[in-house]
Amino acid sequence: MRPLIFAANWKMQVTPAEARAFVARFLELHPPREGRALWFFPAAVSLEATTTALQGRGDTRVGAQDVHWEPKGAFTGATSIPLARGAGATGALVGHSERRHVFGETEAETGRKVTALLAASLTPMLCVGELLAEREAGQTEAVVIRQLRAGLAGVSPADLQCVVIAYEPVWAIGTGRTATPADATVVHRAIRAELARLGASTRMSVLYGGSVNGGNAASLLAEVEIDGVLVGGASLDPVGWAEITGT
Numbered sequence: 001m002r003p004l005i006f007a008a009n010w011k012m013q014v015t016p017a018e019a020r021a022f023v024a025r026f027l028e029l030h031p032p033r034e035g036r037a038l039w040f041f042p043a044a045v046s047l048e049a050t051t052t053a054l055q056g057r058g059d060t061r062v063g064a065q066d067v068h069w070e071p072k073g074a075f076t077g078a079t080s081i082p083l084a085r086g087a088g089a090t091g092a093l094v095g096h097s098e099r100r101h102v103f104g105e106t107e108a109e110t111g112r113k114v115t116a117l118l119a120a121s122l123t124p125m126l127c128v129g130e131l132l133a134e135r136e137a138g139q140t141e142a143v144v145i146r147q148l149r150a151g152l153a154g155v156s157p158a159d160l161q162c163v164v165i166a167y168e169p170v171w172a173i174g175t176g177r178t179a180t181p182a183d184a185t186v187v188h189r190a191i192r193a194e195l196a197r198l199g200a201s202t203r204m205s206v207l208y209g210g211s212v213n214g215g216n217a218a219s220l221l222a223e224v225e226i227d228g229v230l231v232g233g234a235s236l237d238p239v240g241w242a243e244i245t246g247t
């Protein structure tokens with residue numbers, strides 16, 4: 001059976017104390033399950049509390065929501081990879097749509113972050129996805145492929161298998177509008193075709209994100225192209241999140 005990945009992106013929520021309480025409750029509800037891996041992406045200040053609370057659960061991993069590509073220096077407010085790793089992170093999101101469209105992260109910057117994470121042996125979870133106007137203009141695949149090429153520009157074919165891709169259509173994030181399983185499948189196929197052109201020789205994990213919830217997770221995960229979900233709002237409640245991870 002293909003491994004399924006359930007990734008919780010807590011965005012700018014969940015304090016260290018709240019993370020400890022969340023994990024304690026969630027772990028009671030979600031025993032380790034064969035073929036399932038769980039990722040948690042807390043805010044940087046809650047990385048260590050989350051990691052500590054998850055200790056002993058080998059089916060879980062913790063990642064940063066963003067990292068800088070430089071290992072240290074005068075970058076006020078940013079989190080370096082050594083800082084994230086020191087707090088327990090073994091991966092990071094890169095190019096989340098909020099980083100791209102709210103904070104102005106460029107495609108070239110996503111590439112530097114992916115390369116820096118791989119050099120430090122952390123897992124990059126590269127997020128790609130089109131705006132509503134781009135979808136309506138028929139540019140979805142072109143946008144996603146451009147973002148993939150930029151994000152993976154410095155990655156050797158052999159290292160591609162260390163990267164996770166998350167397709168998150170921007171119009172579906174936090175809006176309650178989800179791509180249908182069939183819509184997501186079309187884009188996931190285009191992503192896989194591009195990954196093959198870039199030299200990926202094994203199946204890479206490609207997740208879907210954007211208004212995933214307890215009511216639609218099962219139908220999305222039933223698609224053979226969808227290897228897991230990246231979830232914002234519906235990952236903030238341990239009971240609701242355990243329903244999704246138990247799908």
Ligand code: 13P
Binds near residue numbers: 009172212232234
């Ligand atoms: P929502 O699940 O709240 O739509 O957020 C998706 C997301 O951005 C996950 O990274």
